[in-house]
Amino acid sequence: MNWVWFHRFGSPPYFYRMAGRWAPWFLALAALLLPVGLYGGLAVAPTDYYQSDVFRIIYVHVPTAYLSVMTYTWMALAAAVALIWRIKVCHAIAAACAPAGAMFTAVALATGMIWGQPTWGTYWAWDPRIISELFVLFFFLGYIALRGAIEDRDRADRSSAVLAVVGVVNVPIVHYSVDWWNSLHQGPTLMRADGPAMPMSMAWPLLVMLASYTFFFVAIMLMRARAEVLRRERGGAWLREELARLGAAT
Amino acid sequence: MREFLDMNGYGTYVWSAYGIAIGGLVLSVYLARRQLRLARDEARRRLAMQEVS
Numbered sequence: 001m002n003w004v005w006f007h008r009f010g011s012p013p014y015f016y017r018m019a020g021r022w023a024p025w026f027l028a029l030a031a032l033l034l035p036v037g038l039y040g041g042l043a044v045a046p047t048d049y050y051q052s053d054v055f056r057i058i059y060v061h062v063p064t065a066y067l068s069v070m071t072y073t074w075m076a077l078a079a080a081v082a083l084i085w086r087i088k089v090c091h092a093i094a095a096a097c098a099p100a101g102a103m104f105t106a107v108a109l110a111t112g113m114i115w116g117q118p119t120w121g122t123y124w125a126w127d128p129r130i131i132s133e134l135f136v137l138f139f140f141l142g143y144i145a146l147r148g149a150i151e152d153r154d155r156a157d158r159s160s161a162v163l164a165v166v167g168v169v170n171v172p173i174v175h176y177s178v179d180w181w182n183s184l185h186q187g188p189t190l191m192r193a194d195g196p197a198m199p200m201s202m203a204w205p206l207l208v209m210l211a212s213y214t215f216f217f218v219a220i221m222l223m224r225a226r227a228e229v230l231r232r233e234r235g236g237a238w239l240r241e242e243l244a245r246l247g248a249a250t
Numbered sequence: 251m252r253e254f255l256d257m258n259g260y261g262t263y264v265w266s267a268y269g270i271a272i273g274g275l276v277l278s279v280y281l282a283r284r285q286l287r288l289a290r291d292e293a294r295r296r297l298a299m300q301e302v303s
Contacts, residue, residue, distance in 0.1 A: 027279070034275075038268070038272075042264075043254070047258065052257075052258045052259075052260060053258045053260045054257070054260035054263050056257070057263065057264060057267045057268075060267055060270075060271035061267065064274075099278065099281065100282075103275075103277070106274070107270055107274040110267075111267040111270060111271060114267045114270075115263065117263065216279070219282075220279060220282045223285070224282045224286070226286055227289035230286075230289040230290060230292070230293045233293065234296075235300060239293060243290065243293060243297065246290065
């Protein structure tokens with residue numbers, strides 16, 4: 001097994017350049033898929049028999065809720081790797097996840113509230129799925145606040161990484177909350193052992209939206225991680241070279 | 251067209267949810283680009299300071 005590629009990603013200049021090369025492609029792919037998914041969800045998918053057209057909120061609610069939990073998992077993983085192997089680039093990646101994750105979580109909660117009013121008769125319920133998802137939001141915001149409160153970057157990296165790893169207990173709770181407790185929230189529709197519980201005409205826009213949101217996340221994460229790498233760099237010939245090249249281009 | 255916008259009476263719910271979702275994406279991409287630009291400016295200033303001293 002060749003581990004050279006792995007160590008290369010730990011090198012700030014290599015990561016900075018690679019991320020710079022890949023981010024625009026992910027962003028372009030995400031932006032290309034988004035209108036396809038929106039058109040499919042709003043115009044092509046047939047009206048639901050029980051929920052009528054309000055079910056179309058699923059095409060923005062499920063992708064943001066899924067990305068909220070995925071982003072948290074990825075952030076905790078990067079934080080754990082950074083703590084264990086002391087790889088600075090991984091601290092940069094973890095820090096880059098939090099703002100996007102907070103946005104996904106807030107949008108998932110907001111769209112869920114909007115969906116709840118016509119279907120459950122209330123915007124908010126103290127329901128296991130909603131409470132556990134609210135905790136995910138608090139962990140993202142707490143992570144951001146903690147980083148902002150500590151001046152020394154190395155200490156901020158380590159403290160916030162510990163917080164990120166501790167908060168990962170929330171992830172299985174969010175996922176299984178609808179099975180473990182009596183919940184108002186409906187069970188999974190797409191990711192079930194016996195296959196999706198919706199016809200293909202309803203499922204494909206959801207898959208396209210999930211892909212689009214995932215690519216948006218990767219692009220945002222790479223852009224923010226590059227900014228974090230720059231902030232961690234003290235001098236360094238590669239940085240001088242990079243900025244000079246950029247200066248010549250603009 | 252009016253029928254499409256009405257969403258069988260659920261138009262307000264559907265369109266506000268989609269508006270929030272797309273607004274969140276646009277804002278996130280904008281803020282990420284802004285952070286990258288600010289970090290570059292900061293790095294430039296830092297390097298300039300090092301050259302002076």
